[in-house]
Amino acid sequence: xxxxWFKYSAPSTFYGLAGKLIPFFAWPAVLLxxxxxYIGFFVAPTDAVQSEAYRIIFIHVPASILSMFIYLIMxxxxxxxxxxxxxxxxxMAQALAPTGALFAFISLWTGALWGKPMWGAWWVWxxxxxxxxILLFLYLGFIALQASIExxxxxxxxxxxxxxxxxxxxxxxxxSVKWWNTLHQGATIKMSGTSMHVAMQQAMFIVxxxxxLYVIAVALARVRSIILERERNTQxxxxxxxxxx
Amino acid sequence: xxxLSLFGLLGLVVRRDLLLAMRRRADxxxxxxxxxxxxxxxxxxxxxxxxxxxxxxxGVVWVAAxxxxxxxxxxxxxxxxxxxTLEQMMLAxxxxxxxxxxxxxxxxxxxxxxxxxxxxxxxxxxxxSAQALWILVLALLLxxxxxxxxGAVGAALTLGLRGGxxxxxxxxLPLCIPVLIFGAGAVEAVNGGMSAVSNLxxxxxxxxxxxVFTPFVAAQALRISME
Amino acid sequence: xxxxxxLEVKDLACERGDHRLFSGLSFTxxxxxxxxxxGANGSGKTTLLRTLCGFVQPVQGSVHWSGQDIGEWDDxxxxxxxxxxxxxxxxxxxxxxxxxxxxxxxxGYTLSDQQAVSALRRMGLQRREHLPVRVLSQGQRRRVAxxxxxxxxxxxxxxDEPLTALDVGAVGLMQELIxxxxxxxxxxxxxxxxxxQVAGVQTRQLMLS
Numbered sequence: 001x002x003x004x005w006f007k008y009s010a011p012s013t014f015y016g017l018a019g020k021l022i023p024f025f026a027w028p029a030v031l032l033x034x035x036x037x038y039i040g041f042f043v044a045p046t047d048a049v050q051s052e053a054y055r056i057i058f059i060h061v062p063a064s065i066l067s068m069f070i071y072l073i074m075x076x077x078x079x080x081x082x083x084x085x086x087x088x089x090x091x092m093a094q095a096l097a098p099t100g101a102l103f104a105f106i107s108l109w110t111g112a113l114w115g116k117p118m119w120g121a122w123w124v125w126x127x128x129x130x131x132x133x134i135l136l137f138l139y140l141g142f143i144a145l146q147a148s149i150e151x152x153x154x155x156x157x158x159x160x161x162x163x164x165x166x167x168x169x170x171x172x173x174x175x176s177v178k179w180w181n182t183l184h185q186g187a188t189i190k191m192s193g194t195s196m197h198v199a200m201q202q203a204m205f206i207v208x209x210x211x212x213l214y215v216i217a218v219a220l221a222r223v224r225s226i227i228l229e230r231e232r233n234t235q236x237x238x239x240x241x242x243x244x245x
Numbered sequence: 246x247x248x249l250s251l252f253g254l255l256g257l258v259v260r261r262d263l264l265l266a267m268r269r270r271a272d273x274x275x276x277x278x279x280x281x282x283x284x285x286x287x288x289x290x291x292x293x294x295x296x297x298x299x300x301x302x303x304g305v306v307w308v309a310a311x312x313x314x315x316x317x318x319x320x321x322x323x324x325x326x327x328x329x330t331l332e333q334m335m336l337a338x339x340x341x342x343x344x345x346x347x348x349x350x351x352x353x354x355x356x357x358x359x360x361x362x363x364x365x366x367x368x369x370x371x372x373x374s375a376q377a378l379w380i381l382v383l384a385l386l387l388x389x390x391x392x393x394x395x396g397a398v399g400a401a402l403t404l405g406l407r408g409g410x411x412x413x414x415x416x417x418l419p420l421c422i423p424v425l426i427f428g429a430g431a432v433e434a435v436n437g438g439m440s441a442v443s444n445l446x447x448x449x450x451x452x453x454x455x456x457v458f459t460p461f462v463a464a465q466a467l468r469i470s471m472e
Numbered sequence: 473x474x475x476x477x478x479l480e481v482k483d484l485a486c487e488r489g490d491h492r493l494f495s496g497l498s499f500t501x502x503x504x505x506x507x508x509x510x511g512a513n514g515s516g517k518t519t520l521l522r523t524l525c526g527f528v529q530p531v532q533g534s535v536h537w538s539g540q541d542i543g544e545w546d547d548x549x550x551x552x553x554x555x556x557x558x559x560x561x562x563x564x565x566x567x568x569x570x571x572x573x574x575x576x577x578x579x580g581y582t583l584s585d586q587q588a589v590s591a592l593r594r595m596g597l598q599r600r601e602h603l604p605v606r607v608l609s610q611g612q613r614r615r616v617a618x619x620x621x622x623x624x625x626x627x628x629x630x631x632d633e634p635l636t637a638l639d640v641g642a643v644g645l646m647q648e649l650i651x652x653x654x655x656x657x658x659x660x661x662x663x664x665x666x667x668x669q670v671a672g673v674q675t676r677q678l679m680l681s
């Protein structure tokens with residue numbers, strides 16, 4: 001018997017499902033944030049070289065990792081929407097973009113905060129920070145293109161194409177920035193990585209999972225409002241309790 | 246009736262765009278003048294010390310070339326879109342990618358090529374050595390086609406949008422960063438007494454890579470925008 | 473003699489934005505037939521013609537040419553059709569002759585000066601062949617665009633408001649041209665707000681509401 005995989009790809013069914021799923025991601029996210037940050041700030045020992053300032057990595061590293069992952073997932077969803085013409089995947093891509101941009105921004109912000117005590121400067125042209133900045137530009141381009149096209153179908157397709165081109169370009173950009181960086185002997189962020197304490201690893205991992213859950217919860221919430229906005233003329237939206245009241 | 250071959254069509258599109266540009270020369274000249282002006286502004290901004298100017302010359306020229314080519318991008322498809330020629334192009338019995346490639350080539354001949362040819366004159370303003378000038382021109386010749394190619398995708402995506410001109414720069418500039426790095430890097434390598442071959446080879450690789458994919462992607466983008 | 477239809481439209485539905493323009497539209501067109509699409513402003517006439525060209529993806533249904541979906545035809549379908557939209561697709565900077573030759577080139581064939589000049593003359597553009605189109609009147613520009621029909625060998629003509637800006641003489645000429653095209657086994661589908669009668673041919677009507 002064939003399972004109808006596309007049942008939940010209809011926005012009307014997914015709207016309800018997403019609403020039920022959100023608490024299952026949101027509450028664990030809150031809990032894990034609390035645990036992860038507690039371990040990070042109170043349990044993990046002070047770093048011998050960087051003293052207390054290093055603790056910002058518990059936010060910086062998960063934010064950086066996620067900002068890159070989200071771009072790929074966003075591009076994946078967008079590509080699905082472009083190839084199979086599934087509206088929901090395009091909406092998911094649109095819902096993920098602001099969160100990805102937020103994480104890229106957080107990563108830059110915390111990187112700057114960490115850089116000041118470490119290098120004595122708010123901004124250093126480190127390869128990873130520079131790539132992160134370019135990634136933020138790519139997110140902003142995606143959001144701007146999506147926002148400036150009024151017809152949602154054209155907006156989805158155009159943004160999808162841009163995301164695909166972007167994701168092909170990301171590795172090229174990353175390696176060229178790295179190459180540029182080594183050529184100019186710029187600063188490189190080096191953790192005292194070999195001797196990372198177990199508590200540090202645990203804290204970083206837990207915050208990463210918490211961020212991941214947060215991304216899912218926020219994306220689901222945002223996709224619900226995108227569905228409502230786009231389907232506002234349909235009957236099922238007008239029959240919803242929250243719309244009628 | 247004589248059927249046109251694929252190359253015949255490519256040649257026709259290039260010839261057509263060059264002919265149109267010749268009849269409206271101002272557009273090409275404004276891009277070139279913009280390029281010259283931006284480059285000449287830098288010494289006024291940072292001071293005339295020859296040591297510093299020599300060091301930043303290639304970067305300045307490349308950034309200015311990037312900006313100048315952004316300036317001419319919105320025009321790539323907009324005129325054909327406005328008068329309906331683009332619709333006829335999409336109905337051509339040959340692949341739309343070939344037509345797009347023709348338009349990219351014409352755009353490069355009208356924006357990238359003139360910049361590369363005038364760059365040595367600007368390089369002299371920055372006290373660049375003869376060898377560095379050669380490498381600069383070579384790097385521009387190898388790298389600017391990529392700007393036209395990636396730019397074509399951006400121009401096609403933003404076709405007919407309000408504020409499309411600024412938007413296209415926003416989309417295209419980050420994607421052009423590798424070209425900027427290796428283009429400017431080539432001259433720096435020569436200045437540092439190293440060989441520029443690896444830089445130039447990478448630029449050439451980018452051009453080939455873009456040549457394979459971007460005409461197709463831009464054609465898809467045009468289809469999306471025309472719907 | 474009734475020939476098998478080449479163009480088949482099945483259960484077609486199109487939207488613009490959120491708005492459903494028409495749905496459940498089905499018709500066929502056989503060689504030698506002439507069809508006029510009618511409907512109020514905004515009823516989707518232009519969208520229908522653009523869907524037939526393949527610019528617009530239908531929300532539902534399909535368009536077939538010789539039994540095959542036009543999406544699968546690739547670019548070969550385009551060689552068998554000629555579309556004339558609201559826009560003339562001519563360049564102000566080029567002369568009428570250059571414009572016609574460029575259009576022919578984009579449609580995939582080369583045109584000698586002589587062929588192009590005779591087509592333009594037939595369209596009533598004597599002594600205008602080498603003038604930049606910029607200086608021509610609206611009606612004359614439309615004639616330049618229409619001369620494209622004379623030089624091609626397309627089976628299917630898709631004409632969106634071909635008579636706009638044309639004077640009485642040119643309208644008569646268009647009727648003559650369409651008549652010739654149909655007698656050679658061609659097909660024409662068009663929209664117009666002006667009456668267009670082709671001698672000896674029954675115009676089929678398609679109402680969009």
